[in-house]
């Protein structure tokens with residue numbers, strides 16, 4: 467099975483999470499599940515874009531510094547304090563930015579062109595007709611489709627939706643992802659290491675990646691390579707999981723606990739034609755048939771599996787498209803070698819401005835130091851065993867929103 471086929475198999479099995487109305491501030495980064503239409507026009511009334519005087523153009527069309535027009539000032543209109551509703555001919559009203567234009571007025575003269583008079587005002591420069599007026603509906607018309615269903619809401623969407631008066635919108639909820647690391651050799655950071663133990667980096671990597679993708683991530687931490695202990699830990703977690711992600715215990719070893727415990731439950735385990743990330747598992751468990759994704763324990767294998775399979779699965783659950791990261795093209799700055807028959811994902815540094823990519827470190831799936839210094843994965847096709855300097859390759863840019 468190719469990585470692409472495996473991803474499709476996972477996506478075909480998953481449905482987007484149900485949608486619920488949420489307060490606007492809780493919707494940031496979530497996919498909206500309804501078309502959002504404008505319930506009011508924007509601006510909703512004709513208003514001034516400057517602090518100055520509302521006038522009738524005809525009254526001030528010929529004014530100048532040498533022969534200024536003087537008009538009585540009938541009142542003041544502040545934003546949110548508009549008591550003067552109509553302006554008769556041969557008069558002016560003070561008006562502030564954002565305040566409604568009184569009926570009869572059609573033009574705003576800014577303070578800077580006047581003597582700032584209170585009882586009367588001297589206007590020293592002729593305005594253009596209709597200057598500094600923002601018309602009702604010139605931005606958004608009532609009924610306009612503002613945000614189509616499926617849009618991932620960013621700050622500008624929130625601002626617009628609030629501006630038309632919506633306090634809540636229906637969005638797909640964040641999936642709850644439980645991350646379990648398996649391995650009797652694993653220790654929590656901060657604990658003392660033995661000669662044969664290592665720190666559990668993967669659960670932080672995976673829970674961090676899940677949170678970055680928009681999920682609610684629960685890092686359960688370490689479970690020993692013992693099937694009963696693993697099943698107990700897993701069963702305890704199922705009540706709060708929309709997806710379970712495990713690390714380790716999926717290959718051919720004598721203590722490959724995840725495979726041993728879950729294969730009899732009907733979870734699929736098998737090789738995917740890629741490196742790193744060859745051994746994979748996917749299925750559903752428990753009464754609620756919670757999806758479980760079983761990733762290999764080597765840290766780079768775990769990470770690449772997250773990017774290729776778990777991230778798209780989370781985006782499917784969250785109703786976000788496209789599910790998989792976009793692929794860019796770049797020229798290699800150094801040659802790369804790769805085993806035949808497997809799609810290889812090498813770590814690299816992608817420079818968008820020059821459309822080049824520099825390989826970082828070797829192919830080893832334990833090289834987490836190099837992984838942390840990379841910003842992309844370089845895709846080497848299965849039949850390609852070597853790529854020369856300047857060869858064009860596919861590059862998956864990490865860490866960017868899409």
Ligand SMILES: Nc1nc2c(c(=O)[nH]1)N[C@H]1C(S)=C(S)[C@@H](COP(=O)(O)OP(=O)(O)OC[C@H]3O[C@@H](n4cnc5c(N)ncnc54)[C@H](O)[C@@H]3O)O[C@H]1N2
Pocket residue numbers: 647648649651652664665666667668669713714715716717718719722742743744745761762763764765767831
């Ligand atoms: N005879 C075979 N051996 C292996 C095969 C194979 O096909 N035949 N496949 C290799 C490949 S490829 C991979 S990838 C690994 C996958 O192994 P597991 O998923 O079973 O993972 P473990 O054996 O538990 O661990 C592998 C490696 O990663 C380290 N590890 C595990 N968990 C963590 C963690 N949470 N944080 C940091 N490092 C972790 C672990 O100590 C091992 O070094 O199998 C190969 N073997």
Ligand code: MOO
Pocket residue numbers: 740741742743744745762764767831
């Ligand atoms: O696939 Mo393993 O994923 O080579 O390290």
